[in-house]
Amino acid sequence: MSNTLYCIKYLILFLLLSLQSKGQNVELFNHISNEVITIPSKVLNEERQIYIHVPKRESASPNKTFPVLYLLDGENHFHILSAYIDYLSYYEIIPPIIVVGIISKDRRKDLTPTKSTIDYFGKIDSTYKTSGGNEHFFQFMQSELIPYIETNYKAGSYKIFAGHSFGGITTINCMFTHPDMFNAYIAISPSLWWDNKYILKLAENKLTKSAYLDKIIFYSTGNEGINEQNSFHTDVLKFDSLIVNRTPKGLLYKYKCYPEESHMSEPIVAYYDALRFIYQDWKPPLKK
Protein backbone atom coordinates (compact mmCIF):
# COMPACT_ATOMS: atom_id res chain seq x y z
CA MET A 1 0.00 0.00 0.00
CA SER A 2 1.74 3.11 -1.19
CA ASN A 3 0.55 6.63 -1.69
CA THR A 4 -0.35 6.96 1.95
CA LEU A 5 0.87 10.53 2.09
CA TYR A 6 -2.19 11.93 0.47
CA CYS A 7 -4.64 9.21 1.32
CA ILE A 8 -5.54 7.99 4.74
CA LYS A 9 -6.80 4.50 5.07
CA TYR A 10 -8.36 4.63 8.47
CA LEU A 11 -10.65 1.69 8.66
CA ILE A 12 -10.52 -1.72 7.15
CA LEU A 13 -13.39 -4.06 7.57
CA PHE A 14 -12.52 -7.50 6.57
CA LEU A 15 -14.64 -10.56 6.90
CA LEU A 16 -13.46 -13.79 5.42
CA LEU A 17 -15.40 -16.78 6.56
CA SER A 18 -14.40 -20.14 5.27
CA LEU A 19 -17.00 -22.76 5.83
CA GLN A 20 -17.30 -26.27 4.58
CA SER A 21 -20.37 -28.08 3.39
CA LYS A 22 -21.62 -30.76 1.11
CA GLY A 23 -23.91 -29.04 -1.34
CA GLN A 24 -25.99 -29.97 -4.35
CA ASN A 25 -24.11 -28.06 -7.05
CA VAL A 26 -23.73 -25.24 -4.54
CA GLU A 27 -20.38 -24.59 -2.98
CA LEU A 28 -20.02 -22.30 -0.07
CA PHE A 29 -19.71 -18.67 -0.67
CA ASN A 30 -18.64 -16.40 2.10
CA HIS A 31 -16.16 -13.81 1.12
CA ILE A 32 -17.08 -10.29 1.91
CA SER A 33 -14.35 -7.73 2.03
CA ASN A 34 -15.19 -4.09 2.03
CA GLU A 35 -12.88 -1.26 2.95
CA VAL A 36 -13.60 2.33 3.85
CA ILE A 37 -11.04 5.00 3.01
CA THR A 38 -10.96 8.78 3.26
CA ILE A 39 -9.31 10.86 0.56
CA PRO A 40 -8.39 14.43 1.50
CA SER A 41 -9.12 15.93 -1.92
CA LYS A 42 -7.16 18.99 -2.94
CA VAL A 43 -9.40 19.50 -5.98
CA LEU A 44 -12.59 19.56 -3.94
CA ASN A 45 -10.93 21.04 -0.86
CA GLU A 46 -12.63 18.53 1.41
CA GLU A 47 -12.28 14.96 2.67
CA ARG A 48 -14.22 12.33 0.73
CA GLN A 49 -15.19 8.97 2.09
CA ILE A 50 -15.00 6.00 -0.27
CA TYR A 51 -16.24 2.42 0.16
CA ILE A 52 -14.25 -0.18 -1.73
CA HIS A 53 -15.28 -3.74 -2.47
CA VAL A 54 -12.30 -5.90 -3.34
CA PRO A 55 -12.60 -9.35 -4.93
CA LYS A 56 -10.62 -11.25 -2.29
CA ARG A 57 -10.98 -14.77 -3.58
CA GLU A 58 -9.15 -14.05 -6.79
CA SER A 59 -6.68 -11.59 -5.32
CA ALA A 60 -4.27 -14.41 -4.60
CA SER A 61 -3.21 -14.41 -8.26
CA PRO A 62 -0.40 -11.86 -8.26
CA ASN A 63 -0.83 -10.51 -11.78
CA LYS A 64 -4.60 -10.55 -12.02
CA THR A 65 -6.40 -7.25 -12.41
CA PHE A 66 -10.08 -6.44 -12.22
CA PRO A 67 -12.47 -4.02 -13.89
CA VAL A 68 -13.51 -1.15 -11.61
CA LEU A 69 -17.05 0.14 -11.14
CA TYR A 70 -17.17 3.73 -9.86
CA LEU A 71 -20.49 4.15 -8.11
CA LEU A 72 -22.15 7.47 -7.27
CA ASP A 73 -24.38 7.70 -4.18
CA GLY A 74 -22.29 4.92 -2.66
CA GLU A 75 -24.12 5.36 0.65
CA ASN A 76 -27.26 4.04 -1.00
CA HIS A 77 -26.28 1.34 -3.45
CA PHE A 78 -22.84 0.05 -2.46
CA HIS A 79 -24.00 -2.93 -0.41
CA ILE A 80 -26.43 -4.16 -3.06
CA LEU A 81 -23.94 -3.83 -5.91
CA SER A 82 -21.17 -5.47 -3.91
CA ALA A 83 -23.46 -8.37 -3.00
CA TYR A 84 -24.48 -8.80 -6.67
CA ILE A 85 -20.91 -8.76 -7.89
CA ASP A 86 -19.65 -11.13 -5.21
CA TYR A 87 -22.46 -13.59 -5.93
CA LEU A 88 -22.49 -13.38 -9.74
CA SER A 89 -18.71 -13.57 -10.06
CA TYR A 90 -18.64 -16.61 -7.77
CA TYR A 91 -20.92 -18.38 -10.25
CA GLU A 92 -18.84 -17.00 -13.14
CA ILE A 93 -21.78 -15.12 -14.64
CA ILE A 94 -19.78 -11.88 -14.62
CA PRO A 95 -16.10 -11.27 -13.76
CA PRO A 96 -14.97 -10.17 -10.30
CA ILE A 97 -15.12 -6.37 -10.17
CA ILE A 98 -13.73 -3.78 -7.77
CA VAL A 99 -16.55 -1.48 -6.60
CA VAL A 100 -15.61 2.07 -5.61
CA GLY A 101 -18.58 3.64 -3.84
CA ILE A 102 -18.28 7.40 -3.58
CA ILE A 103 -20.12 8.72 -0.52
CA SER A 104 -22.11 11.90 -1.19
CA LYS A 105 -21.38 15.13 0.61
CA ASP A 106 -23.33 17.65 -1.48
CA ARG A 107 -24.79 15.62 -4.32
CA ARG A 108 -26.66 18.60 -5.77
CA LYS A 109 -23.27 20.19 -6.29
CA ASP A 110 -21.22 17.21 -7.45
CA LEU A 111 -23.89 15.52 -9.53
CA THR A 112 -25.24 18.36 -11.66
CA PRO A 113 -23.72 19.54 -14.96
CA THR A 114 -24.79 23.18 -14.69
CA LYS A 115 -25.79 25.80 -12.17
CA SER A 116 -29.56 26.18 -11.81
CA THR A 117 -31.97 26.87 -8.97
CA ILE A 118 -35.09 25.53 -10.70
CA ASP A 119 -36.41 22.34 -9.14
CA TYR A 120 -38.23 19.32 -10.61
CA PHE A 121 -41.57 21.16 -10.41
CA GLY A 122 -40.29 24.26 -12.17
CA LYS A 123 -40.13 26.30 -8.97
CA ILE A 124 -37.15 28.30 -7.72
CA ASP A 125 -35.36 26.41 -4.95
CA SER A 126 -32.43 28.14 -3.32
CA THR A 127 -31.10 24.84 -1.93
CA TYR A 128 -29.78 24.22 -5.44
CA LYS A 129 -27.49 27.21 -5.20
CA THR A 130 -24.35 25.02 -5.03
CA SER A 131 -25.29 23.14 -8.22
CA GLY A 132 -23.12 22.79 -11.30
CA GLY A 133 -20.14 20.88 -9.89
CA ASN A 134 -19.88 18.01 -12.42
CA GLU A 135 -16.71 19.28 -14.07
CA HIS A 136 -15.01 19.89 -10.74
CA PHE A 137 -16.06 16.43 -9.58
CA PHE A 138 -14.73 14.80 -12.76
CA GLN A 139 -11.38 16.49 -12.07
CA PHE A 140 -11.37 14.98 -8.58
CA MET A 141 -12.03 11.55 -10.06
CA GLN A 142 -9.50 11.91 -12.86
CA SER A 143 -6.62 13.39 -10.90
CA GLU A 144 -7.15 11.96 -7.41
CA LEU A 145 -9.62 9.09 -7.00
CA ILE A 146 -8.86 6.99 -10.09
CA PRO A 147 -5.06 7.29 -9.67
CA TYR A 148 -5.44 6.29 -6.00
CA ILE A 149 -7.45 3.20 -6.91
CA GLU A 150 -5.07 2.27 -9.71
CA THR A 151 -2.06 2.65 -7.44
CA ASN A 152 -3.42 0.80 -4.45
CA TYR A 153 -5.65 -1.92 -5.88
CA LYS A 154 -5.43 -4.50 -8.63
CA ALA A 155 -7.33 -2.25 -10.99
CA GLY A 156 -7.38 -3.10 -14.68
CA SER A 157 -8.00 -0.53 -17.38
CA TYR A 158 -11.74 -1.27 -17.88
CA LYS A 159 -13.85 1.23 -15.95
CA ILE A 160 -17.61 1.53 -15.44
CA PHE A 161 -19.30 4.72 -14.22
CA ALA A 162 -22.66 4.18 -12.52
CA GLY A 163 -25.25 6.58 -11.15
CA HIS A 164 -28.92 7.08 -10.35
CA SER A 165 -31.08 10.19 -10.69
CA PHE A 166 -28.64 13.17 -10.58
CA GLY A 167 -25.97 10.44 -10.70
CA GLY A 168 -27.53 9.33 -14.00
CA ILE A 169 -27.13 12.72 -15.70
CA THR A 170 -23.61 12.86 -14.30
CA THR A 171 -22.54 9.60 -15.97
CA ILE A 172 -24.11 10.66 -19.30
CA ASN A 173 -22.46 14.08 -19.07
CA CYS A 174 -19.11 12.39 -18.43
CA MET A 175 -19.54 10.13 -21.49
CA PHE A 176 -20.01 13.17 -23.72
CA THR A 177 -17.50 15.54 -22.16
CA HIS A 178 -14.72 13.15 -21.02
CA PRO A 179 -15.14 10.15 -23.30
CA ASP A 180 -11.71 8.78 -22.39
CA MET A 181 -12.42 8.34 -18.69
CA PHE A 182 -14.72 5.29 -18.78
CA ASN A 183 -15.65 2.33 -20.97
CA ALA A 184 -19.21 1.72 -19.79
CA TYR A 185 -21.95 3.85 -18.25
CA ILE A 186 -25.03 3.15 -16.17
CA ALA A 187 -27.66 5.89 -15.92
CA ILE A 188 -30.65 4.80 -13.83
CA SER A 189 -33.56 7.22 -14.09
CA PRO A 190 -31.37 10.12 -15.15
CA SER A 191 -32.81 13.50 -14.13
CA LEU A 192 -32.92 14.79 -17.72
CA TRP A 193 -35.33 17.54 -16.60
CA TRP A 194 -32.38 19.36 -14.99
CA ASP A 195 -31.78 22.95 -16.14
CA ASN A 196 -34.22 23.08 -19.03
CA LYS A 197 -33.15 19.64 -20.31
CA TYR A 198 -29.48 20.58 -20.54
CA ILE A 199 -28.26 16.98 -21.01
CA LEU A 200 -30.84 16.25 -23.74
CA LYS A 201 -29.53 19.24 -25.69
CA LEU A 202 -25.97 18.07 -25.13
CA ALA A 203 -26.93 14.63 -26.47
CA GLU A 204 -28.50 16.28 -29.52
CA ASN A 205 -25.15 17.91 -30.28
CA LYS A 206 -22.88 15.02 -29.43
CA LEU A 207 -24.79 12.05 -30.80
CA THR A 208 -24.06 12.31 -34.49
CA LYS A 209 -23.96 9.31 -36.78
CA SER A 210 -20.31 9.94 -37.42
CA ALA A 211 -19.44 10.09 -33.73
CA TYR A 212 -17.33 7.19 -32.69
CA LEU A 213 -18.14 6.00 -29.23
CA ASP A 214 -16.57 2.68 -28.34
CA LYS A 215 -18.73 2.48 -25.27
CA ILE A 216 -21.54 0.61 -23.55
CA ILE A 217 -24.46 2.43 -21.97
CA PHE A 218 -27.44 1.13 -19.99
CA TYR A 219 -30.20 3.59 -19.07
CA SER A 220 -33.58 3.04 -17.49
CA THR A 221 -36.67 4.56 -15.95
CA GLY A 222 -39.10 3.51 -13.23
CA ASN A 223 -42.67 4.74 -12.93
CA GLU A 224 -41.65 8.41 -12.66
CA GLY A 225 -43.82 10.67 -14.72
CA ILE A 226 -45.80 7.87 -16.34
CA ASN A 227 -49.09 9.04 -14.84
CA GLU A 228 -47.98 12.51 -13.84
CA GLN A 229 -47.97 15.91 -15.45
CA ASN A 230 -44.24 16.06 -15.96
CA SER A 231 -41.76 14.91 -18.51
CA PHE A 232 -39.42 12.67 -16.48
CA HIS A 233 -40.35 9.61 -18.52
CA THR A 234 -40.75 11.25 -21.93
CA ASP A 235 -37.36 12.96 -21.56
CA VAL A 236 -35.71 9.55 -21.24
CA LEU A 237 -37.72 8.30 -24.23
CA LYS A 238 -36.37 11.29 -26.20
CA PHE A 239 -32.83 10.43 -25.13
CA ASP A 240 -33.45 6.84 -26.22
CA SER A 241 -34.77 8.04 -29.62
CA LEU A 242 -31.61 10.06 -30.13
CA ILE A 243 -29.49 7.00 -29.40
CA VAL A 244 -31.59 4.67 -31.56
CA ASN A 245 -31.97 7.01 -34.54
CA ARG A 246 -28.39 8.18 -34.68
CA THR A 247 -26.76 4.94 -33.55
CA PRO A 248 -23.21 6.17 -33.16
CA LYS A 249 -20.73 3.67 -34.49
CA GLY A 250 -19.43 1.49 -31.69
CA LEU A 251 -22.04 2.41 -29.09
CA LEU A 252 -23.73 -0.60 -27.51
CA TYR A 253 -26.86 0.53 -25.68
CA LYS A 254 -29.89 -0.75 -23.81
CA TYR A 255 -32.91 1.07 -22.46
CA LYS A 256 -35.23 -0.61 -19.99
CA CYS A 257 -38.40 0.71 -18.38
CA TYR A 258 -39.63 -0.64 -15.02
CA PRO A 259 -43.21 0.62 -14.70
CA GLU A 260 -43.72 -1.31 -11.44
CA GLU A 261 -40.73 0.29 -9.71
CA SER A 262 -40.56 3.68 -8.04
CA HIS A 263 -37.66 6.11 -8.33
CA MET A 264 -36.07 4.60 -5.23
CA SER A 265 -36.85 0.88 -5.74
CA GLU A 266 -35.78 0.82 -9.40
CA PRO A 267 -32.00 0.82 -8.73
CA ILE A 268 -32.26 -2.68 -7.18
CA VAL A 269 -33.50 -4.28 -10.40
CA ALA A 270 -31.82 -1.89 -12.84
CA TYR A 271 -28.30 -2.29 -11.43
CA TYR A 272 -28.66 -6.05 -11.78
CA ASP A 273 -29.82 -5.79 -15.39
CA ALA A 274 -27.08 -3.27 -16.16
CA LEU A 275 -24.36 -5.62 -14.91
CA ARG A 276 -25.83 -8.50 -16.92
CA PHE A 277 -26.03 -6.29 -20.03
CA ILE A 278 -22.48 -4.97 -19.80
CA TYR A 279 -21.13 -8.51 -19.36
CA GLN A 280 -23.57 -10.33 -21.67
CA ASP A 281 -20.72 -11.63 -23.84
CA TRP A 282 -18.26 -12.28 -21.02
CA LYS A 283 -16.99 -15.81 -20.62
CA PRO A 284 -14.98 -17.10 -17.65
CA PRO A 285 -11.32 -17.78 -18.40
CA LEU A 286 -10.50 -21.37 -19.27
CA LYS A 287 -9.26 -23.38 -16.31
CA LYS A 288 -5.70 -24.56 -16.68
Add this chain to the structure above:
Amino acid sequence: MSNTLYCIKYLILFLLLSLQSKGQNVELFNHISNEVITIPSKVLNEERQIYIHVPKRESASPNKTFPVLYLLDGENHFHILSAYIDYLSYYEIIPPIIVVGIISKDRRKDLTPTKSTIDYFGKIDSTYKTSGGNEHFFQFMQSELIPYIETNYKAGSYKIFAGHSFGGITTINCMFTHPDMFNAYIAISPSLWWDNKYILKLAENKLTKSAYLDKIIFYSTGNEGINEQNSFHTDVLKFDSLIVNRTPKGLLYKYKCYPEESHMSEPIVAYYDALRFIYQDWKPPLKK
Protein backbone atom coordinates in the same frame (compact mmCIF):
# COMPACT_ATOMS: atom_id res chain seq x y z
CA MET B 1 -28.93 -11.72 25.78
CA SER B 2 -30.13 -14.76 27.66
CA ASN B 3 -30.13 -18.43 26.81
CA THR B 4 -26.38 -18.48 26.45
CA LEU B 5 -26.15 -21.90 28.05
CA TYR B 6 -27.12 -23.73 24.94
CA CYS B 7 -26.11 -21.13 22.40
CA ILE B 8 -22.69 -19.66 21.90
CA LYS B 9 -22.43 -16.29 20.36
CA TYR B 10 -18.85 -16.30 19.30
CA LEU B 11 -18.54 -13.57 16.79
CA ILE B 12 -20.32 -10.31 16.35
CA LEU B 13 -19.68 -8.23 13.33
CA PHE B 14 -21.09 -4.85 13.71
CA LEU B 15 -20.67 -1.96 11.39
CA LEU B 16 -22.57 1.19 12.04
CA LEU B 17 -21.40 4.11 10.02
CA SER B 18 -23.01 7.43 10.58
CA LEU B 19 -22.30 9.89 7.86
CA GLN B 20 -23.72 13.23 7.05
CA SER B 21 -24.59 14.69 3.71
CA LYS B 22 -26.82 17.07 1.90
CA GLY B 23 -28.76 14.96 -0.54
CA GLN B 24 -31.50 15.47 -3.11
CA ASN B 25 -34.34 13.52 -1.50
CA VAL B 26 -31.79 10.92 -0.46
CA GLU B 27 -30.69 10.72 3.12
CA LEU B 28 -27.70 8.74 4.05
CA PHE B 29 -28.11 5.12 4.60
CA ASN B 30 -25.37 3.23 6.29
CA HIS B 31 -26.52 0.79 8.85
CA ILE B 32 -25.33 -2.72 8.40
CA SER B 33 -25.42 -5.01 11.36
CA ASN B 34 -24.97 -8.69 10.89
CA GLU B 35 -24.20 -11.21 13.57
CA VAL B 36 -22.90 -14.73 13.33
CA ILE B 37 -23.89 -17.24 16.00
CA THR B 38 -23.34 -20.95 16.48
CA ILE B 39 -26.06 -23.15 17.91
CA PRO B 40 -24.95 -26.52 19.29
CA SER B 41 -28.08 -28.41 18.24
CA LYS B 42 -29.13 -31.40 20.32
CA VAL B 43 -31.72 -32.37 17.74
CA LEU B 44 -29.22 -32.50 14.88
CA ASN B 45 -26.31 -33.53 17.13
CA GLU B 46 -24.03 -30.93 15.54
CA GLU B 47 -23.16 -27.27 15.71
CA ARG B 48 -24.99 -25.01 13.27
CA GLN B 49 -23.80 -21.62 12.16
CA ILE B 50 -26.41 -18.89 11.71
CA TYR B 51 -26.10 -15.40 10.21
CA ILE B 52 -28.50 -12.84 11.63
CA HIS B 53 -29.38 -9.48 10.14
CA VAL B 54 -30.90 -7.17 12.74
CA PRO B 55 -32.73 -3.94 11.87
CA LYS B 56 -30.61 -1.61 14.00
CA ARG B 57 -32.11 1.71 13.10
CA GLU B 58 -35.51 0.83 14.51
CA SER B 59 -34.24 -1.25 17.41
CA ALA B 60 -34.15 1.81 19.61
CA SER B 61 -37.92 1.56 20.10
CA PRO B 62 -38.12 -0.73 23.13
CA ASN B 63 -41.38 -2.51 22.33
CA LYS B 64 -41.02 -2.79 18.58
CA THR B 65 -40.85 -6.26 17.08
CA PHE B 66 -40.01 -7.35 13.55
CA PRO B 67 -41.08 -10.12 11.19
CA VAL B 68 -38.44 -12.82 10.80
CA LEU B 69 -37.29 -14.36 7.52
CA TYR B 70 -35.71 -17.80 7.94
CA LEU B 71 -33.43 -18.32 4.97
CA LEU B 72 -32.06 -21.67 3.78
CA ASP B 73 -28.65 -21.76 2.07
CA GLY B 74 -27.73 -18.67 4.08
CA GLU B 75 -24.15 -18.94 2.81
CA ASN B 76 -25.40 -18.06 -0.66
CA HIS B 77 -28.20 -15.56 -0.31
CA PHE B 78 -27.87 -13.89 3.09
CA HIS B 79 -25.94 -10.82 1.93
CA ILE B 80 -28.26 -10.07 -0.96
CA LEU B 81 -31.43 -10.48 1.11
CA SER B 82 -30.03 -8.40 3.96
CA ALA B 83 -29.04 -5.64 1.56
CA TYR B 84 -32.52 -5.68 -0.04
CA ILE B 85 -34.27 -5.53 3.32
CA ASP B 86 -32.03 -2.80 4.70
CA TYR B 87 -32.53 -0.66 1.58
CA LEU B 88 -36.24 -1.27 1.01
CA SER B 89 -37.15 -0.78 4.66
CA TYR B 90 -35.17 2.47 4.76
CA TYR B 91 -37.41 3.78 1.97
CA GLU B 92 -40.47 2.30 3.74
CA ILE B 93 -41.31 0.03 0.82
CA ILE B 94 -41.34 -3.03 3.11
CA PRO B 95 -41.01 -3.22 6.92
CA PRO B 96 -37.69 -3.87 8.66
CA ILE B 97 -37.21 -7.64 8.90
CA ILE B 98 -34.84 -9.84 10.89
CA VAL B 99 -33.06 -12.24 8.51
CA VAL B 100 -31.92 -15.59 9.94
CA GLY B 101 -29.57 -17.22 7.43
CA ILE B 102 -29.04 -20.90 8.15
CA ILE B 103 -25.63 -22.04 6.90
CA SER B 104 -25.68 -25.42 5.17
CA LYS B 105 -23.74 -28.39 6.46
CA ASP B 106 -25.28 -31.25 4.49
CA ARG B 107 -28.02 -29.67 2.44
CA ARG B 108 -28.89 -32.92 0.68
CA LYS B 109 -29.80 -34.26 4.11
CA ASP B 110 -31.52 -31.25 5.65
CA LEU B 111 -33.30 -30.02 2.55
CA THR B 112 -34.94 -33.17 1.18
CA PRO B 113 -38.31 -34.55 2.31
CA THR B 114 -37.56 -38.23 1.65
CA LYS B 115 -34.68 -40.65 1.30
CA SER B 116 -33.70 -41.29 -2.31
CA THR B 117 -30.47 -41.88 -4.20
CA ILE B 118 -31.80 -41.00 -7.65
CA ASP B 119 -30.34 -37.77 -9.04
CA TYR B 120 -31.77 -35.09 -11.37
CA PHE B 121 -30.88 -37.18 -14.43
CA GLY B 122 -32.54 -40.35 -13.13
CA LYS B 123 -29.24 -42.02 -12.28
CA ILE B 124 -28.30 -43.61 -8.95
CA ASP B 125 -26.01 -41.30 -6.98
CA SER B 126 -24.71 -42.59 -3.68
CA THR B 127 -23.84 -39.08 -2.49
CA TYR B 128 -27.57 -38.71 -1.77
CA LYS B 129 -27.43 -41.46 0.82
CA THR B 130 -27.96 -39.01 3.70
CA SER B 131 -31.11 -37.55 2.12
CA GLY B 132 -34.53 -37.35 3.76
CA GLY B 133 -33.77 -35.06 6.71
CA ASN B 134 -36.54 -32.45 6.31
CA GLU B 135 -38.56 -33.60 9.30
CA HIS B 136 -35.50 -33.72 11.52
CA PHE B 137 -34.49 -30.26 10.33
CA PHE B 138 -37.98 -28.86 11.02
CA GLN B 139 -37.67 -30.19 14.58
CA PHE B 140 -34.36 -28.32 14.95
CA MET B 141 -36.03 -25.14 13.74
CA GLN B 142 -39.14 -25.56 15.85
CA SER B 143 -37.53 -26.59 19.12
CA GLU B 144 -34.15 -24.86 18.99
CA LEU B 145 -33.61 -22.19 16.33
CA ILE B 146 -36.94 -20.34 16.41
CA PRO B 147 -37.08 -20.27 20.25
CA TYR B 148 -33.51 -18.96 20.31
CA ILE B 149 -34.36 -16.14 17.90
CA GLU B 150 -37.58 -15.31 19.73
CA THR B 151 -35.77 -15.20 23.08
CA ASN B 152 -32.78 -13.18 21.99
CA TYR B 153 -34.07 -10.81 19.31
CA LYS B 154 -37.04 -8.52 18.85
CA ALA B 155 -38.88 -11.15 16.86
CA GLY B 156 -42.57 -10.68 16.19
CA SER B 157 -44.91 -13.56 15.42
CA TYR B 158 -44.86 -13.20 11.61
CA LYS B 159 -42.44 -15.66 10.06
CA ILE B 160 -41.32 -16.23 6.46
CA PHE B 161 -39.59 -19.42 5.30
CA ALA B 162 -37.45 -18.98 2.19
CA GLY B 163 -35.48 -21.44 0.09
CA HIS B 164 -34.07 -22.15 -3.36
CA SER B 165 -33.78 -25.47 -5.23
CA PHE B 166 -33.80 -28.19 -2.51
CA GLY B 167 -34.58 -25.29 -0.17
CA GLY B 168 -37.68 -24.66 -2.30
CA ILE B 169 -39.11 -28.15 -1.84
CA THR B 170 -38.27 -27.85 1.86
CA THR B 171 -40.37 -24.70 2.34
CA ILE B 172 -43.30 -26.23 0.40
CA ASN B 173 -43.04 -29.45 2.41
CA CYS B 174 -43.08 -27.43 5.63
CA MET B 175 -46.21 -25.53 4.53
CA PHE B 176 -48.08 -28.80 4.04
CA THR B 177 -46.73 -30.79 6.97
CA HIS B 178 -46.23 -28.09 9.64
CA PRO B 179 -48.67 -25.36 8.60
CA ASP B 180 -48.44 -23.62 11.98
CA MET B 181 -44.73 -22.87 11.77
CA PHE B 182 -44.73 -20.06 9.20
CA ASN B 183 -46.99 -17.41 7.66
CA ALA B 184 -45.33 -17.00 4.27
CA TYR B 185 -43.20 -19.18 2.00
CA ILE B 186 -40.74 -18.53 -0.79
CA ALA B 187 -39.85 -21.45 -3.07
CA ILE B 188 -37.42 -20.40 -5.80
CA SER B 189 -37.01 -23.07 -8.47
CA PRO B 190 -38.14 -25.86 -6.17
CA SER B 191 -36.62 -29.24 -7.11
CA LEU B 192 -40.00 -30.89 -7.62
CA TRP B 193 -38.30 -33.71 -9.56
CA TRP B 194 -37.01 -35.08 -6.23
CA ASP B 195 -37.90 -38.72 -5.46
CA ASN B 196 -40.33 -39.33 -8.28
CA LYS B 197 -42.07 -35.98 -7.75
CA TYR B 198 -42.81 -36.64 -4.09
CA ILE B 199 -43.77 -33.01 -3.30
CA LEU B 200 -46.13 -32.79 -6.32
CA LYS B 201 -47.98 -35.84 -5.02
CA LEU B 202 -48.08 -34.33 -1.55
CA ALA B 203 -49.56 -31.13 -3.03
CA GLU B 204 -52.17 -33.20 -4.86
CA ASN B 205 -53.30 -34.62 -1.52
CA LYS B 206 -53.08 -31.47 0.56
CA LEU B 207 -54.39 -28.83 -1.83
CA THR B 208 -58.12 -29.42 -1.64
CA LYS B 209 -60.65 -26.67 -2.19
CA SER B 210 -61.82 -27.03 1.40
CA ALA B 211 -58.29 -26.76 2.81
CA TYR B 212 -57.87 -23.57 4.75
CA LEU B 213 -54.43 -22.10 4.35
CA ASP B 214 -54.08 -18.59 5.68
CA LYS B 215 -50.73 -18.27 3.99
CA ILE B 216 -48.78 -16.47 1.31
CA ILE B 217 -46.60 -18.36 -1.15
CA PHE B 218 -44.29 -17.12 -3.91
CA TYR B 219 -42.75 -19.69 -6.25
CA SER B 220 -40.72 -19.29 -9.40
CA THR B 221 -38.58 -20.89 -12.07
CA GLY B 222 -35.64 -19.79 -14.17
CA ASN B 223 -34.68 -21.28 -17.50
CA GLU B 224 -34.25 -24.80 -16.10
CA GLY B 225 -35.73 -27.44 -18.32
CA ILE B 226 -37.27 -24.99 -20.79
CA ASN B 227 -35.16 -26.26 -23.67
CA GLU B 228 -34.03 -29.49 -22.09
CA GLN B 229 -35.29 -33.04 -22.00
CA ASN B 230 -36.37 -32.92 -18.38
CA SER B 231 -39.39 -31.84 -16.43
CA PHE B 232 -37.97 -29.21 -14.05
CA HIS B 233 -40.10 -26.47 -15.56
CA THR B 234 -43.26 -28.49 -16.29
CA ASP B 235 -43.25 -29.84 -12.73
CA VAL B 236 -43.49 -26.29 -11.39
CA LEU B 237 -46.22 -25.53 -13.93
CA LYS B 238 -48.12 -28.58 -12.60
CA PHE B 239 -47.69 -27.31 -9.05
CA ASP B 240 -49.00 -23.92 -10.18
CA SER B 241 -52.01 -25.56 -11.86
CA LEU B 242 -52.84 -27.37 -8.64
CA ILE B 243 -52.71 -24.07 -6.75
CA VAL B 244 -54.73 -22.15 -9.37
CA ASN B 245 -57.39 -24.80 -9.94
CA ARG B 246 -57.98 -25.67 -6.34
CA THR B 247 -57.39 -22.20 -4.89
CA PRO B 248 -57.49 -23.10 -1.22
CA LYS B 249 -59.41 -20.53 0.80
CA GLY B 250 -57.03 -18.00 2.26
CA LEU B 251 -53.98 -18.85 0.18
CA LEU B 252 -52.42 -15.85 -1.54
CA TYR B 253 -50.04 -17.04 -4.24
CA LYS B 254 -47.84 -15.85 -7.07
CA TYR B 255 -45.89 -17.77 -9.67
CA LYS B 256 -43.24 -16.06 -11.76
CA CYS B 257 -41.03 -17.46 -14.51
CA TYR B 258 -37.66 -15.89 -15.37
CA PRO B 259 -36.69 -17.41 -18.72
CA GLU B 260 -33.57 -15.22 -18.93
CA GLU B 261 -32.19 -16.38 -15.58
CA SER B 262 -30.29 -19.55 -14.83
CA HIS B 263 -30.81 -21.75 -11.77
CA MET B 264 -28.14 -19.79 -9.91
CA SER B 265 -28.84 -16.23 -11.12
CA GLU B 266 -32.61 -16.44 -10.61
CA PRO B 267 -32.54 -16.05 -6.78
CA ILE B 268 -31.28 -12.47 -7.16
CA VAL B 269 -34.39 -11.30 -9.01
CA ALA B 270 -36.84 -13.78 -7.48
CA TYR B 271 -36.05 -12.93 -3.84
CA TYR B 272 -36.66 -9.28 -4.63
CA ASP B 273 -40.01 -9.99 -6.28
CA ALA B 274 -40.97 -12.35 -3.45
CA LEU B 275 -40.38 -9.65 -0.81
CA ARG B 276 -42.37 -7.13 -2.83
CA PHE B 277 -45.22 -9.64 -3.28
CA ILE B 278 -45.43 -10.62 0.39
CA TYR B 279 -45.50 -6.95 1.43
CA GLN B 280 -47.54 -5.60 -1.48
CA ASP B 281 -50.25 -4.27 0.86
CA TRP B 282 -47.91 -3.14 3.62
CA LYS B 283 -48.03 0.51 4.59
CA PRO B 284 -45.52 2.26 6.86
CA PRO B 285 -46.90 3.18 10.29
CA LEU B 286 -48.21 6.70 10.58
CA LYS B 287 -45.68 9.11 12.05
CA LYS B 288 -46.77 10.54 15.38
